[in-house]
Amino acid sequence: MKINVVKNVLEANDALAAENREKLDAAGVWCVNITSAPGSGKTSLLEKTIPALAAKGLASAVIVGDLQTTRDAERLGNLAAQVTQINTEGGCHLTASQVAAALAGLDLKGLEYLFIENVGNMVCPAGFDLGEHARVAMLSTPEGDDKAAKYNTLFLPADAIVLNKIELIEALGYDKSRLYDDLKKINTAAPVFELSCRTGEGLETWLAWLGAKRTR
Amino acid sequence: MKINVVKNVLEANDALAAENREKLDAAGVWCVNITSAPGSGKTSLLEKTIPALAAKGLASAVIVGDLQTTRDAERLGNLAAQVTQINTEGGCHLTASQVAAALAGLDLKGLEYLFIENVGNMVCPAGFDLGEHARVAMLSTPEGDDKAAKYNTLFLPADAIVLNKIELIEALGYDKSRLYDDLKKINTAAPVFELSCRTGEGLETWLAWLGAKRTR
Numbered sequence: 365m366k367i368n369v370v371k372n373v374l375e376a377n378d379a380l381a382a383e384n385r386e387k388l389d390a391a392g393v394w395c396v397n398i399t400s401a402p403g404s405g406k407t408s409l410l411e412k413t414i415p416a417l418a419a420k421g422l423a424s425a426v427i428v429g430d431l432q433t434t435r436d437a438e439r440l441g442n443l444a445a446q447v448t449q450i451n452t453e454g455g456c457h458l459t460a461s462q463v464a465a466a467l468a469g470l471d472l473k474g475l476e477y478l479f480i481e482n483v484g485n486m487v488c489p490a491g492f493d494l495g496e497h498a499r500v501a502m503l504s505t506p507e508g509d510d511k512a513a514k515y516n517t518l519f520l521p522a523d524a525i526v527l528n529k530i531e532l533i534e535a536l537g538y539d540k541s542r543l544y545d546d547l548k549k550i551n552t553a554a555p556v557f558e559l560s561c562r563t564g565e566g567l568e569t570w571l572a573w574l575g576a577k578r579t580r
Numbered sequence: 581m582k583i584n585v586v587k588n589v590l591e592a593n594d595a596l597a598a599e600n601r602e603k604l605d606a607a608g609v610w611c612v613n614i615t616s617a618p619g620s621g622k623t624s625l626l627e628k629t630i631p632a633l634a635a636k637g638l639a640s641a642v643i644v645g646d647l648q649t650t651r652d653a654e655r656l657g658n659l660a661a662q663v664t665q666i667n668t669e670g671g672c673h674l675t676a677s678q679v680a681a682a683l684a685g686l687d688l689k690g691l692e693y694l695f696i697e698n699v700g701n702m703v704c705p706a707g708f709d710l711g712e713h714a715r716v717a718m719l720s721t722p723e724g725d726d727k728a729a730k731y732n733t734l735f736l737p738a739d740a741i742v743l744n745k746i747e748l749i750e751a752l753g754y755d756k757s758r759l760y761d762d763l764k765k766i767n768t769a770a771p772v773f774e775l776s777c778r779t780g781e782g783l784e785t786w787l788a789w790l791g792a793k794r795t796r
Binding site: 456 | 617618619646647648649651652670671672699700701702703704720722723724726727729730731732733745748751
């Protein structure tokens with residue numbers, strides 16, 4: 365009974381996600397769904413990424429999911445062509461239906477990228493397709509080098525993995541080999557981008573991936 | 581319909597939580613439910629707390645919730661009198677029913693404290709009473725100084741708040757006043773313990789609280 369309810373919810377979500385993707389495809393917009401724990405640096409990554417893309421003439425919109433507050437949307441408001449905030453009011457992940465409602469309010473014309481910043485949560489967002497073309501699973505060095513194995517459902521479906529705050533590796537004694545050993549068992553297809561949103565180190569490789577993956 | 585399902589699940593959980601609490605009360609065991617994002621330092625806090633309590637002749641058991649792996653339980657295995665691992669297999673929070681099953685396998689005699697390390701998640705554990713006597717909401721400086729407001733449902737029901745990794749405050753430019761300004765609107769009753777599991781700074785105040793709160 366319980367399993368059926370969950371199955372129906374996921375099927376309805378997946379159908380809406382497919383509609384979102386079709387709409388984005390028709391408009392030539394490439395969509396990235398960014399997932400991570402709270403504080404890994406999703407907003408900081410977008411603060412670096414969006415102006416860099418804009419400098420190449422590529423316009424981005426952002427959909428930001430949060431339980432409360434509009435702080436992330438405020439941080440991104442001046443950088444992206446359009447920013448839409450979804451307040452989940454306690455909800456632990458974004459759904460395709462929330463993204464569909466946000467899409468209805470966006471002007472997709474002239475956009476190249478749509479970034480969806482999911483609710484900070486390493487568990488629940490993993491199961492919900494939003495209609496994105498690529499899923500990014502992000503983590504940061506202060507969280508510890510054991511997180512890929514412990515929250516493996518986030519890393520299994522990822523098309524790219526971002527390790528942020530690499531400027532702290534030495535100070536924290538972060539052991540990268542533990543992360544890579546774990547990823548060997550979870551996801552060997554996704555590239556891993558080691559970067560620092562603070563110092564800018566490693567961002568070029570991430571930006572090159574965004575450029576190469578986007579097809580129109 | 582959906583709301584009713586959720587309501588029933590929560591009512592069933594609360595009834596089981598009350599049973600857990602009665603069982604713990606009868607055995608004279610004081611129970612703390614520790615919640616935080618992944619990597620805030622829940623296991624590290626217990627690695628410091630349990631030996632300090634043991635040095636005072638106070639025995640602790642731990643129930644550790646994780647999606648996968650037994651890594652936290654392994655870290656705590658030599659420190660606590662008893663450690664029970666709950667693998668939620670993808671579940672985003674512990675439930676009173678899982679804790680009841682774990683309690684059935686613990687020998688409560690001679691125990692003073694039971695610590696429950698919840699799944700690393702700032703959203704879903706907030707709604708689920710496990711039968712604890714005190715709820716601790718933990719956060720750490722690398723997550724950013726905006727997290728109490730953004731994940732306020734975790735901090736609303738907290739009996740104590742722990743800010744970990746204070747040794748990084750300066751390096752990260754963490755603004756404590758933002759945290760305290762947010763907490764003024766969310767929870768003014770819970771004490772805030774600023775500490776560093778790494779350097780040991782601030783742990784004495786936290787231990788004093790554990791000692792004072794425990795009633796038998």
